[in-house]
Amino acid sequence: MTNTLSRRVGRYALLLLGLVLLPSAAFAQEVSQEMFTVNNTWMLVATFLVFIMHLGFAALESGLTRAKNTVNILFKNTAIIAIGLLTYAIVGFNLMYPGDFSLGEFFGFAGFGLDPGAEGNTSAYNPGYTYYTDFIFQGMFAATAATIVSGAVAERIKLGSFLVFTTLYVAVIYPIAGSWKWGAGWLDQMGFYDFAGSTLVHSVGGWAALAGVIVLGPRLGKYVDGKVRPVAGHSMPLATIGVFLLWLGWYGFNGGSVLSADPALVSLVFVTTSLAAAAGVIGAMAASWGLQHKPDLSMVLNGSLAGLVGITAGADTVGVASAVVIGLVAGVIVVGSVLLLDRAKLDDPVGAISVHLVCGMWGTLAVGIFSTNPEHAFLTQLIGVLAYGVFCFIAAFVIFFALKASLGLRVDAEEERLGLDVGEHGMEAYGGFQITQA
Amino acid sequence: MTNTLSRRVGRYALLLLGLVLLPSAAFAQEVSQEMFTVNNTWMLVATFLVFIMHLGFAALESGLTRAKNTVNILFKNTAIIAIGLLTYAIVGFNLMYPGDFSLGEFFGFAGFGLDPGAEGNTSAYNPGYTYYTDFIFQGMFAATAATIVSGAVAERIKLGSFLVFTTLYVAVIYPIAGSWKWGAGWLDQMGFYDFAGSTLVHSVGGWAALAGVIVLGPRLGKYVDGKVRPVAGHSMPLATIGVFLLWLGWYGFNGGSVLSADPALVSLVFVTTSLAAAAGVIGAMAASWGLQHKPDLSMVLNGSLAGLVGITAGADTVGVASAVVIGLVAGVIVVGSVLLLDRAKLDDPVGAISVHLVCGMWGTLAVGIFSTNPEHAFLTQLIGVLAYGVFCFIAAFVIFFALKASLGLRVDAEEERLGLDVGEHGMEAYGGFQITQA
Amino acid sequence: MTNTLSRRVGRYALLLLGLVLLPSAAFAQEVSQEMFTVNNTWMLVATFLVFIMHLGFAALESGLTRAKNTVNILFKNTAIIAIGLLTYAIVGFNLMYPGDFSLGEFFGFAGFGLDPGAEGNTSAYNPGYTYYTDFIFQGMFAATAATIVSGAVAERIKLGSFLVFTTLYVAVIYPIAGSWKWGAGWLDQMGFYDFAGSTLVHSVGGWAALAGVIVLGPRLGKYVDGKVRPVAGHSMPLATIGVFLLWLGWYGFNGGSVLSADPALVSLVFVTTSLAAAAGVIGAMAASWGLQHKPDLSMVLNGSLAGLVGITAGADTVGVASAVVIGLVAGVIVVGSVLLLDRAKLDDPVGAISVHLVCGMWGTLAVGIFSTNPEHAFLTQLIGVLAYGVFCFIAAFVIFFALKASLGLRVDAEEERLGLDVGEHGMEAYGGFQITQA
Amino acid sequence: MKLISAIIKPHVLDDVRDGLAKAGVQGLTVTEVKGFGRQKGHTEVYRGAEYTVDFVPKAKIEAVVADDLVEAASNAITQAARTGSIGDGKVFVSDVGQAVRIRTGELGDDAL
Amino acid sequence: MKLISAIIKPHVLDDVRDGLAKAGVQGLTVTEVKGFGRQKGHTEVYRGAEYTVDFVPKAKIEAVVADDLVEAASNAITQAARTGSIGDGKVFVSDVGQAVRIRTGELGDDAL
Amino acid sequence: MKLISAIIKPHVLDDVRDGLAKAGVQGLTVTEVKGFGRQKGHTEVYRGAEYTVDFVPKAKIEAVVADDLVEAASNAITQAARTGSIGDGKVFVSDVGQAVRIRTGELGDDAL
Numbered sequence A, B, C: 001m002t003n004t005l006s007r008r009v010g011r012y013a014l015l016l017l018g019l020v021l022l023p024s025a026a027f028a029q030e031v032s033q034e035m036f037t038v039n040n041t042w043m044l045v046a047t048f049l050v051f052i053m054h055l056g057f058a059a060l061e062s063g064l065t066r067a068k069n070t071v072n073i074l075f076k077n078t079a080i081i082a083i084g085l086l087t088y089a090i091v092g093f094n095l096m097y098p099g100d101f102s103l104g105e106f107f108g109f110a111g112f113g114l115d116p117g118a119e120g121n122t123s124a125y126n127p128g129y130t131y132y133t134d135f136i137f138q139g140m141f142a143a144t145a146a147t148i149v150s151g152a153v154a155e156r157i158k159l160g161s162f163l164v165f166t167t168l169y170v171a172v173i174y175p176i177a178g179s180w181k182w183g184a185g186w187l188d189q190m191g192f193y194d195f196a197g198s199t200l201v202h203s204v205g206g207w208a209a210l211a212g213v214i215v216l217g218p219r220l221g222k223y224v225d226g227k228v229r230p231v232a233g234h235s236m237p238l239a240t241i242g243v244f245l246l247w248l249g250w251y252g253f254n255g256g257s258v259l260s261a262d263p264a265l266v267s268l269v270f271v272t273t274s275l276a277a278a279a280g281v282i283g284a285m286a287a288s289w290g291l292q293h294k295p296d297l298s299m300v301l302n303g304s305l306a307g308l309v310g311i312t313a314g315a316d317t318v319g320v321a322s323a324v325v326i327g328l329v330a331g332v333i334v335v336g337s338v339l340l341l342d343r344a345k346l347d348d349p350v351g352a353i354s355v356h357l358v359c360g361m362w363g364t365l366a367v368g369i370f371s372t373n374p375e376h377a378f379l380t381q382l383i384g385v386l387a388y389g390v391f392c393f394i395a396a397f398v399i400f401f402a403l404k405a406s407l408g409l410r411v412d413a414e415e416e417r418l419g420l421d422v423g424e425h426g427m428e429a430y431g432g433f434q435i436t437q438a
Numbered sequence D, E, F: 001m002k003l004i005s006a007i008i009k010p011h012v013l014d015d016v017r018d019g020l021a022k023a024g025v026q027g028l029t030v031t032e033v034k035g036f037g038r039q040k041g042h043t044e045v046y047r048g049a050e051y052t053v054d055f056v057p058k059a060k061i062e063a064v065v066a067d068d069l070v071e072a073a074s075n076a077i078t079q080a081a082r083t084g085s086i087g088d089g090k091v092f093v094s095d096v097g098q099a100v101r102i103r104t105g106e107l108g109d110d111a112l
C-alpha cells in the first residue's frame, strides 16, 4: 500500500525542505529503529496533550457561561471528542489525506475506515510515526475545530442540532479544507504555510463559530436598548483551569506538528509557543487595563490563547523575538476584537471568534511577515486565509441555516431563561448550591 | 539477583510471543542503550499518566456525590495513593511478582522492600525499563483498585475503617490476585489474557466495591417506599474534569502496559483505547437518550469510562473495528447496569460497580470473542473472570464484615445527614457558599 | 559561541561525576543523535510538566482562600508565568548561567536575550538537550519561585505592587541566587548540593513569602484578642486539584533535573519523589489527627507538598528508605510549622512558608544526612541554606518595603472586606452563586 | 389573612409541604436560613485552629392563609416537623392586611 | 408604616426595582426563595431515576413604606412583575410598628 | 410578642448576635439578602462592558421576642451594627400573634 505512504508525503515535503536549512536536520528519510521509536513516542505524547485540550475547552467554555447551561456545555464537549474521533476514523482521515485528488486539488477520498497496510507500522510509512499514530494525532486535531464552535453558540443552541452540525463539520468540511494544505492540495502547492493550524484548525473552527453566531442571534438580554449587558461567566476558576490546560495541550499541538522528535525544531517550537502565550497575556493585560481601567481576568485568559493561536501558523519558522511580537499583538487584537464584536451585536459568550478566527488570521498572515523562510510570502498567506474563509463560512452558514429551517436551531425563550441544563438534559450542574436564576 | 529478573519474565513471555506475530516487533531481549532509554522514558511517561488518574477518581467521585461529603472523598483519595504506593513498596510488589510461588501457583512472596539488585538499572533486567520504573509503574496501578471502591461506598463509610480496608486490600489482596496472571501464576499459565487490567485492576476493585455496597447498605433516603430517589451529585464540572483526566491517564494505563515504547503496539493501543472510549460515549448517549428521554451527562461520562474499562483487557490484541464494538456495547451495558443495580437496591453513588466490575468482565470476555490472537479462548477468559470474582468478592466481604463487627463500618444517621465532612473532618468543602442541607 | 556552551558545563560537572559512581552511567559527553533526541524529548516532557505546576499553584492558592479573592489570585498566577518566562528570556537565563562571573563567583551576566549560537541545537551544546530546551526548562522553574510568594501574601496585597515585586524577584534575585549553585558559582564550588531546588527554588520563594507576610501583616480578623480565627478556604476540590497537579508536575521538576533521560537516574528519582510525597501525606495525616483530633484535608494536602519539597534537594542521591523518612518528617514538620507560624501571628493563608521554606531547608539539610554520596556534607548544606536565607530574605524585604513606601503594598480595609476581586478587578469569580460576604 | 412563618429542620421540608398541602394550603415560599437557639452548632478545625460554627442550617416556610385555615396549617407544620429533638423550630403567626395575585389582580383570600 | 412583601419571578427583579424607585420607594431588600404554588416545577432525570423538582426559584422583595405609599408601591410591583402566566406571584401587605435607621437612630417614616 | 427584623452589614453579624444574646434574646434566624438603598453598589467590568451592581450584600436578622424585650433588643442591634457609614441598615418591629415551639407545643412567650 505505497499509496497510503505517498499520500502523506506531500505534507512534510516542505517541512523536510525546511529542515535541510537547519543545522540540526540530521535525520533523513531512513532512520534507525531507535530514532523511529523516539519520534513515534513523542508523537504519542503530543497526541495525549492535544486530547487534554478538549477538557480545556470544556472547562473554559463552561466557566465563561452561566451555571444553568453548564451541563449542556460539558455534554457537548464530551460528545464532540467522541464524534470527532469516530467520524475521523470512518471518513475524515481519508478525506484529509486522500493521496490522490479526484477533483482538481480540492477534493479526494481514499476510502472508508482505517488500513495501515503493510508498512504502516514501520519507518517506511514515515520516519516520524506509524500509521496509527498519524491517525490518532490528526484525529485529536479534528475534534478541536468543532469544539471551538461550541463556545460561541453556547447558552442558546439546541443540543440535537448542534450535534448534527458537529458531525457534518468535523466529518466533511474540516478534512476537505485540511486537504488543501496538509493533504498536499492546491494551497500547499502554491506555497501557503500553516505549521500547526492557525488557519487549518483555528480559523476553520472560528468561521463556523461566526456563522453560528450570526444565524442564531444573541442571547436574550445581551443587547438591550442598544446597550451591551454583560452576562458574566459562572466560574473563573473553571475558566482558568481551561486556559492552562489548553496552553499545556498546545505543547503537543505545536510540538507534535514537527512530526518528529527533532530536538532543534521541537525545542524551538516550545520556546516560540511559550513566549507567544506569555506575550499574549501581557498584551491583553495592557489593553484591558488601558481600555477598561481594570485588569480583566477573562481578557487575560483570552490573551494567552490569542498568543497561542497566533504563533501556531509559524511556530517553527519565526525567531524568538518575532514570536514575542506575534503574541503581544495577538493579545491586543483579541481585546479589541471582543469589544468590536459586541458593538456589532455578535454575541460570542466565550470570545471564540476573537481568539480562534481573528488571531488565527493574524497568525497566518504573520508568517508572511516574520518567517525566516524566504519562500513564505504575505500574499500567498492572504490567499490561504481568504480561501478558507470563503469555503468554511459558507459551508457552516448553509448547514446552520438548513438546521434552522428543519430541526430548529434555537431553544425557546422559556427554556433559555430556565437554562439548557434543565431544558435539554433535565439535570442541574450544581446540586445543593443556591444559584440565582435570572 | 537473577531471581529478580526472572520473576518478571513470565509477564511478557506471552507478550513477546504476540510481538513476533507483528511485523514491527524488531526488538529482541537485547536492546541498545538508546532503545532501552526510550522504552524506559515512555514507561515513566505512562507512570505519571496513571498517577493523574488518581486526581481523576477524586474529581469524579466528589463531583457525583453531595457537597457535604466532598472533603471526605478528597481525603480518602489522597490517602489511598499514599497508602497504595507505600504498601506496594513494602510488600505489594514482591507479592505480585514473587518470582517463585510458594503455594501452588497461587501465592508467593519475594520479601519485604525494594532491591534493584545488580542488573536492576540495565536492560538486562528488562529491555523495556529499569527495576525502579517497573515498581513505580505497577505501584500507580495498585492504588487504583482501592480508589475504585472509594466511590461506591461514599457518603456513609467511616473514614478509619475505610483506610484499614484500603490498606489490607491494596497491600495483600490486589497483589496476590495480580500474581495469578501478571506474576506468571496459574491463570497466566492457563492462557488467560488481560492486557492492562480489565479484570486484574478494574474488576478486582469492582468486586470490593460490590462487597462494600452490600455490607454497608444504601444511603439514607435513597430507596424510599420501594422507589428510587435520586441523590444528585454536587458538581458536574468536577465530574467531567475527573472523567477527562481518567481518559488521559488511560493512555498511560494501556499505553504503558505495552511495557516498551514499541511504535506499532503503542500506537495501536492508543487507537483502540481512544475509539473504545468514544464509542462508549455514543453507546451511553444512545441508551440514556432512549431509555430516559433526556441525554444524561453523568451516564455519558460513565459511558466513556465503560468503553475504556472494556478495551483494557484487549487493547493490544483486537482490531480497530472490534474496539469500537467493544466500547459501544460497554456504553450500553453501563447504562443498563446502573438502572438494574438501583432496582436491586445496591446503592453505588458514582456507578463504580457498573463501570469497573461489569464492564471489566465484559472487556475480559470480549478478548475471547474479538482477539486476533487464536490462543485467546472465551472459556479461559471466563474462568479467569470467575476466579477473580470468587477470590476478591469473598476477601473484600470478609474484611468489610470484620470491620463492621469491630470498628464499625458506617457513620450514624445524624452524621450521615449532616455530612461526613463535618462529622469525620470537622471541615467544610466550600467556604462561604450557601449550600442546601437536606 | 563556545562560551555559551562552557558556561553550562559547571552545572553537570558534579552530576556527571555522580553518574560515574552509578553502574548505569553508560553515556558520556559524546552521544548518538538517537540518545540526544530521547534525552531532549524527555527534557521537553519535563518542561510541560513543570508548566502545569503553575495551574497547580493557581488552583491550590485560590482553593485555600476566600471566594471574594479568587479572581485576584488567578490573575496573579496567570501574570506570573507570563512575566517569568519573558524576563527569563530577556535577562534571567543569562544571569543564572553567566558562564563567567564578573563579581567573585557571586554575580555574572552573559548579556540580554537568547542566542543558541552555532552548537545550540546539537549534542555538542549538551548531550542532554538543546539550548532552547535548556532555556525553556529553566524558564518554567524561574516563575515557580514567584508563584510561591503569591499564596502567602494573598487576600490583601495590591495587584500592581505584587506584579512589580514579581518582576524584580524573578528577573534579578532568583537567577543571581541560582547562579551560585546551578550557574557554577561559589556554593557549587564549595560542594553544596541541591538536586532540583529545595533551596534554589522553594526556599528562595519561601524567604520572599516570609518577608512579604512580615511587611504586609495579617489579614483583617485573622488574629483577634490574641486568638487565631481560622479563615477557611473556599473550595477544597480546587485545592486538591492544585496539589495533585503540583505532584504531577514534580515528576518533571525532579525527573527533568536529571538533565537527561538516563533510565537509572530518572526512574530512581520517580521512586524517591513518589514515596516522599506519599510519606508526607502519612506524616501530615498522623500529625494532624494527633494534634487536632480530626484529620485535616488541607494539612494532608500540604503534607504531600512538604514531602515533595523535602525530597527535591536529594531525589537522585538518597536511597528509597531515606526518601520515605525525609517525606515522613517533612509531613510532620509542615503541620507543626503551620501551627507555630500562627502562634507567631505570621499569616500565611496557604501554608507556603511552611511548605516551601521550612521543608525546603529540611530537604537541603537532609542531603547532608542521607546522601549516598560521601562528598555531601551537612555543614556545607547548612552554609548554603543560610547564604540563601540571608540574601533572599533581605532582598525581598527591601523590595517589599520600598513598594510599601512608594506604591503602597496593601489594599485598604474596605477593599479587603469587600474582596480584591471587586476591588482590583471589578469582577466576581462566581457568577450567580450565593456567597456569604463576611 | 395570617402569615404563618415556620423555622424547621431542612430535612423535614418535603413532609411539611405535603402536610400543608393536605391541610388545604395551596401556596408557600421557602427560604434557606441559618438559625441560632438552643440547638448548638458544631466544632470545626481548620489548619490547627478550632472554632465553633454557631449557626445551624434551617428552612423557613412562609404561607399566607385565610383565617380559618390558620389552626389546621399550624398543626400540620408542627406535626410534620416534630422529631422531638432540640432544634425542631418554631411556628409564628401574624396578621396580613392585604394580598394581591400579581397575574390577575385578585385580592384578599382569593389571591392565595 | 407597612411592609410590602412580594414574591416575584426572578427575571423581573430589575424592572420591579425600577418601578418601585419611580413610585418613590427608596429602599428594599431582596431574598432568593423557592416557591410552591400553582406553577408546577419540572421533571429531572438523574442516572435513570425521574423526579420532580416541585419548587420554582422566586425572588422575594420586602420594602417598608410609609402608609401613603402603599398603594403606589403595590401597583408598581404588580405592573412590573405581571407577565400574565401562572407563577407571577403575590404581593402581601402587613403592618409595621416601628422602624429605626441604625446609622442615625432616626425613627418611623424618617428611617425608611 | 414582636418580631424584630433587622437588615445589617454582614460583617457585624457576630457582634449583633452577641449583643442580642446579652440582651436576653435566646433565638434568632439569619437570612442572606441583597439590599438596595442609599448605599450604592459598585461598578464591574466584564469583557469590556461596564455595569453597576446595585445590590449590596446584607444579612437579615429576625428574632421574635416578648414585648418587654423589644426595647433592649432593638438597642442591642443598633449599637452593635452601627459603623456610622451609609448602609448600616434598619430595624423594623411588628406584631406577632402567636408562637409555637414545634418540639414541645409550648405557646406564646414560652415558645421563644
Ligand SMILES: Nc1ncnc2c1ncn2[C@@H]1O[C@H](COP(=O)(O)OP(=O)(O)O)[C@@H](O)[C@H]1O
Pocket (backbone or CB within 6 Å): D007, D034, D035, D036, D037, D038, D039, D040, D056, D058, D085, D086, D087, D088, D089, D090, F026, F027, F028, F029, F030, F062, F063, F064, F065, F101, F102, F103, F112
Ligand atoms: N425567638 C426567635 N426568633 C426567631 N427565630 C427563632 C427564635 N428562637 C428560635 N428561633 C429559630 O428556631 C430554631 C430552633 O430553635 P432552638 O432554640 O434551637 O430549638 P427549639 O426549636 O427546640 O426551641 C433556631 O435555630 C432559630 O432559627
Ligand SMILES: Nc1ncnc2c1ncn2[C@@H]1O[C@H](COP(=O)(O)OP(=O)(O)O)[C@@H](O)[C@H]1O
Pocket (backbone or CB within 6 Å): D026, D027, D028, D029, D030, D062, D063, D064, D065, D101, D102, D103, D112, E007, E034, E035, E036, E037, E038, E039, E040, E056, E058, E085, E086, E087, E088, E089, E090
Ligand atoms: N399562600 C401563599 N403564601 C406564601 N407564598 C405564596 C402563597 N401562594 C403562592 N405563594 C408564592 O407565590 C408564588 C407564585 O404562586 P403560584 O400559585 O405558582 O402562581 P400565581 O402567582 O400565578 O398565583 C409561589 O411560587 C410561592 O412562592
Ligand SMILES: Nc1ncnc2c1ncn2[C@@H]1O[C@H](COP(=O)(O)OP(=O)(O)O)[C@@H](O)[C@H]1O
Pocket (backbone or CB within 6 Å): E026, E027, E028, E029, E030, E062, E063, E064, E065, E101, E102, E103, E112, F007, F034, F035, F036, F037, F038, F039, F040, F056, F058, F085, F086, F087, F088, F089, F090
Ligand atoms: N424601606 C426599606 N424597606 C426594606 N428594606 C430597606 C428599606 N430601606 C433600606 N432597606 C435595607 O436597608 C439597607 C441599608 O439601607 P441604606 O439606605 O443603604 O442605608 P442606611 O441604612 O444608612 O439608611 C438596604 O440595603 C436595604 O437592604
